[in-house]
Amino acid sequence: MADNIAAYVENLAQAAKAASRPLGFASDEQRVAAVRGMATALRRNADAIIAANALDMDAARAAGTSEGLLDRLLLTPERIEGMARGLESLAILPDPVGRVLEERTIDCGLNLQKVSVPLGLVAMVYEARPNVTSDAAGICIRTGNACILRGGSIAQNSCVAIAHVLADAVQDAGLPRDAVSIIETTDRAATDVLMGLRGTVDVLIPRGGAGLIRHCVENAYVPVIETGTGNCHIYVHESADFDKARAIVMNSKTQRVGVCNACESLLVDERIADAFLPQMLVELDAAGVLVHGDERTRDLADIMDFVDATEEDWGREYLALEISVKVVADEDEAIAHIGRYGTGHSEAIVAEDEQACERFLREVDASAVYANASTRFTDGGEFGLGAEIGISTQKLHARGPFAAEALTTYKYVVRGEGQVRP
Amino acid sequence: MADNIAAYVENLAQAAKAASRPLGFASDEQRVAAVRGMATALRRNADAIIAANALDMDAARAAGTSEGLLDRLLLTPERIEGMARGLESLAILPDPVGRVLEERTIDCGLNLQKVSVPLGLVAMVYEARPNVTSDAAGICIRTGNACILRGGSIAQNSCVAIAHVLADAVQDAGLPRDAVSIIETTDRAATDVLMGLRGTVDVLIPRGGAGLIRHCVENAYVPVIETGTGNCHIYVHESADFDKARAIVMNSKTQRVGVCNACESLLVDERIADAFLPQMLVELDAAGVLVHGDERTRDLADIMDFVDATEEDWGREYLALEISVKVVADEDEAIAHIGRYGTGHSEAIVAEDEQACERFLREVDASAVYANASTRFTDGGEFGLGAEIGISTQKLHARGPFAAEALTTYKYVVRGEGQVRP
Numbered sequence: 001m002a003d004n005i006a007a008y009v010e011n012l013a014q015a016a017k018a019a020s021r022p023l024g025f026a027s028d029e030q031r032v033a034a035v036r037g038m039a040t041a042l043r044r045n046a047d048a049i050i051a052a053n054a055l056d057m058d059a060a061r062a063a064g065t066s067e068g069l070l071d072r073l074l075l076t077p078e079r080i081e082g083m084a085r086g087l088e089s090l091a092i093l094p095d096p097v098g099r100v101l102e103e104r105t106i107d108c109g110l111n112l113q114k115v116s117v118p119l120g121l122v123a124m125v126y127e128a129r130p131n132v133t134s135d136a137a138g139i140c141i142r143t144g145n146a147c148i149l150r151g152g153s154i155a156q157n158s159c160v161a162i163a164h165v166l167a168d169a170v171q172d173a174g175l176p177r178d179a180v181s182i183i184e185t186t187d188r189a190a191t192d193v194l195m196g197l198r199g200t201v202d203v204l205i206p207r208g209g210a211g212l213i214r215h216c217v218e219n220a221y222v223p224v225i226e227t228g229t230g231n232c233h234i235y236v237h238e239s240a241d242f243d244k245a246r247a248i249v250m251n252s253k254t255q256r257v258g259v260c261n262a263c264e265s266l267l268v269d270e271r272i273a274d275a276f277l278p279q280m281l282v283e284l285d286a287a288g289v290l291v292h293g294d295e296r297t298r299d300l301a302d303i304m305d306f307v308d309a310t311e312e313d314w315g316r317e318y319l320a321l322e323i324s325v326k327v328v329a330d331e332d333e334a335i336a337h338i339g340r341y342g343t344g345h346s347e348a349i350v351a352e353d354e355q356a357c358e359r360f361l362r363e364v365d366a367s368a369v370y371a372n373a374s375t376r377f378t379d380g381g382e383f384g385l386g387a388e389i390g391i392s393t394q395k396l397h398a399r400g401p402f403a404a405e406a407l408t409t410y411k412y413v414v415r416g417e418g419q420v421r422p
Numbered sequence: 423m424a425d426n427i428a429a430y431v432e433n434l435a436q437a438a439k440a441a442s443r444p445l446g447f448a449s450d451e452q453r454v455a456a457v458r459g460m461a462t463a464l465r466r467n468a469d470a471i472i473a474a475n476a477l478d479m480d481a482a483r484a485a486g487t488s489e490g491l492l493d494r495l496l497l498t499p500e501r502i503e504g505m506a507r508g509l510e511s512l513a514i515l516p517d518p519v520g521r522v523l524e525e526r527t528i529d530c531g532l533n534l535q536k537v538s539v540p541l542g543l544v545a546m547v548y549e550a551r552p553n554v555t556s557d558a559a560g561i562c563i564r565t566g567n568a569c570i571l572r573g574g575s576i577a578q579n580s581c582v583a584i585a586h587v588l589a590d591a592v593q594d595a596g597l598p599r600d601a602v603s604i605i606e607t608t609d610r611a612a613t614d615v616l617m618g619l620r621g622t623v624d625v626l627i628p629r630g631g632a633g634l635i636r637h638c639v640e641n642a643y644v645p646v647i648e649t650g651t652g653n654c655h656i657y658v659h660e661s662a663d664f665d666k667a668r669a670i671v672m673n674s675k676t677q678r679v680g681v682c683n684a685c686e687s688l689l690v691d692e693r694i695a696d697a698f699l700p701q702m703l704v705e706l707d708a709a710g711v712l713v714h715g716d717e718r719t720r721d722l723a724d725i726m727d728f729v730d731a732t733e734e735d736w737g738r739e740y741l742a743l744e745i746s747v748k749v750v751a752d753e754d755e756a757i758a759h760i761g762r763y764g765t766g767h768s769e770a771i772v773a774e775d776e777q778a779c780e781r782f783l784r785e786v787d788a789s790a791v792y793a794n795a796s797t798r799f800t801d802g803g804e805f806g807l808g809a810e811i812g813i814s815t816q817k818l819h820a821r822g823p824f825a826a827e828a829l830t831t832y833k834y835v836v837r838g839e840g841q842v843r844p
Contacts, residue, residue: 021761021785021787024787025784106799112806117787202817221639221640223817223818225818241840244840247842248840248842250842252842357837361835361837365539365542365833366833367833367834368833368834368835369833369835370838371836371838372837372838372841373836373837373838373839373840373841374841376842376843377836378834382843384528394645395625395831396541396625396645396647396818397819399831400834409817409821410821411787411790411821411822412790412800412822412823414790414792415779415783415793416792416795417666418665418666418670418795419794419799420669420795420796421673421799421804
């Protein structure tokens with residue numbers, strides 16, 4: 001059985017890789033027509049997709065799946081319309097492929113161009129959200145890449161139905177159908193096979209929880225773009241404007257809790273702790289946020305639901321209405337604490353002292369560093385990058401919110417007249 | 423013992439990582455002064471370095487090491503002067519750190535800058551060339567990165583002596599000494615420990631033969647920039663100018679044989695095989711190049727040293743005076759053959775037909791694609807990139823010849839006045 005799965009995934013990936021070649025030099029017009037056709041096909045086949053989704057929903061309900069997860073799994077006509085619009089928004093992106101990034105004539109008269117080209121075959125591994133199927137396939141086709149998709153088993157019927165509709169539309173647009181491929185077994189071994197296909201899969205992008213991402217990073221032989229884990233801090237400096245600080249903490253913590261750019265930890269300068277923290281803690285408490293605080297914070301907490309922070313709390317990404325709070329001596333301690341426990345996602349200082357802000361922005365090593373703003377702005381849309389694929393917490397290739405451009409590489413194109421190297 | 427080595431390498435790497443932080447925001451002037459000081463220190467300590475090298479040379483001779491390897495290992499006053507000059511040439515590079523790559527003000531009035539920053543801690547694993555120690559340390563210090571070095575055991579005394587001289591010079595320049603760290607055990611387990619240090623080592627760059635590179639790629643948990651394997655093809659199209667074709671083949675094959683951008687395989691269009699190949703083969707033979715040819719080539723080969731090509735030959739990187747030769751039906755077969763056996767390094771077409779050239783340049787997937795020029799031009803210096811670190815055969819982050827810029831990443835720096843996300 002394991003052998004069968006290995007052969008199945010390898011064949012599927014090789015067919016997708018073969019499809020990536022003609023797709024890679026398809027014209028901008030062809031790729032735009034394909035994503036438009038994909039949108040139309042989704043609308044036309046909405047009923048069939050919703051019927052497939054109903055199978056997943058029934059099975060998930062029978063298995064006692066939580067309401068939150070059921071909501072993520074659910075497809076409605078409105079959500080399918082949203083997916084179609086997402087595809088159409090890709091059509092108006094400027095073509096990320098074929099851009100001449102640099103050009104020069106080198107000494108011996110050779111013309112040298114550095115030109116953006118698609119990566120080739122992109123593998124996306126994700127969880128319960130069926131819409132990722134169309135987001136991922138759309139961005140890949142738009143950027144001239146083939147994709148091989150692997151959705152969560154809970155969403156299998158939905159993801160396969162969507163992928164088939166999209167693959168048909170790609171074929172109708174005159175591009176290879178295998179450019180949108182999906183693994184049609186829920187056997188987990190398939191993911192591990194996929195992650196091992198060096199030379200076939202050009203990049204693997206996991207989209208989902210910390211467990212999925214860690215599994216991919218630790219087990220993949222193919223290059224991975226690591227996304228998403230955010231233990232984001234807000235450091236309130238002694239020079240902070242308290243009103244701004246409270247607004248930023250409340251927004252970063254509570255505006256949306258299950259997201260990687262939400263604040264998970266609050267650091268407060270010792271010299272203002274007495275003045276700042278009591279009301280801050282009351283506001284957090286009133287919003288239903290459970291505070292895990294250090295000793296000093298406990299002394300200042302006139303709230304019901306306080307718990308003592310453990311060493312483990314400093315490293316936790318709660319993704320819930322919980323926050324860790326620590327009083328620090330100064331900027332040195334704040335920056336060192338973030339260096340130790342941060343995940344390199346988004347880190348903010350609130351300070352009126354410009355020198356303190358600039359030092360923090362310079363010295364903190366993260367994909368996005370903020371002075372006097374909410375960490376919730378770390379987002380491809382907010383940053384004006386267009387359709388976001390994810391938020392990278394690695395340093396190579398793509399860092400922070402990344403979009404279509406991250407699905408390209410480049411090659412050097414050299415035109416000569418017989419030159420040889422002396 | 424294994425535990426001791428793990429602890430030793432981990433401590434060394436953590437100290438180097440700690441050193442990377444202050445180095446990462448050292449000024450351009452400080453980093454320039456440091457590489458200049460490193461050059462001066464090499465010159466001043468040339469005798470001690472040559473004495474350490476003599477120990478390596480004696481041991482290598484006693485072990486019956488080949489002349490070629492002994493030559494790579496040998497340090498002379500001239501070679502040390504060359505290393506010093508290499509360091510000085512880094513001083514005049516424009517600062518790759520702190521460049522504002524993009525800047526915009528986003529809707530809510532936030533100022534957003536995308537700024538280049540060092541990667542952090544760079545691990546370099548290399549083989550018998552002691553000069554890589556100073557090349558690697560220099561490029562890292564210039565780019566604000568700390569480095570942890572691991573030279574070949576045959577060159578251990580030389581590499582350690584050089585690294586200590588350089589680390590002292592870094593310290594004398596007011597930067598942390600641990601920014602140039604070297605593993606001082608020849609136990610191979612140390613390399614494997616180094617490759618596992620996720621979160622400490624930001625990138626691993628192996629420099630050496632295919633075996634070393636494969637070992638790193640397959641065993642590393644840290645991000646790797648894969649370098650160097652080149653099974654480069656020259657495809658002689660039916661429209662080729664034969665004189666240009668022969669000159670390009672001879673240059674690509676014989677100008678320097680042990681390098682990754684040398685030609686290893688020649689593909690010739692069937693329609694011109696009779697007219698082109700016989701003289702080409704005589705020229706190759708006369709230059710001492712052993713031809714591994716297919717059946718059709720054998721029929722046209724009026725030379726002594728012909729051997730029949732096996733399937734394995736099409737994938738071989740000879741790095742020697744050997745070449746595989748195949749007659750192909752047309753461009754389709756040539757492009758497909760390169761897609762199957764190429765390593766994505768450098769690929770060339772020789773053709774007067776512009777359409778054939780443009781098709782080849784577009785459809786062949788490699789870091790550098792050439793029309794009518796030698797593959798030997800794939801080189802950071804030739805491409806005008808400055809001090810080359812290596813030639814990447816991967817697609818993520820850096821592709822083809824890469825230099826200082828590849829040792830940087832970026833971060834988004836966001837300055838606000840209390841903005842929160844609506």
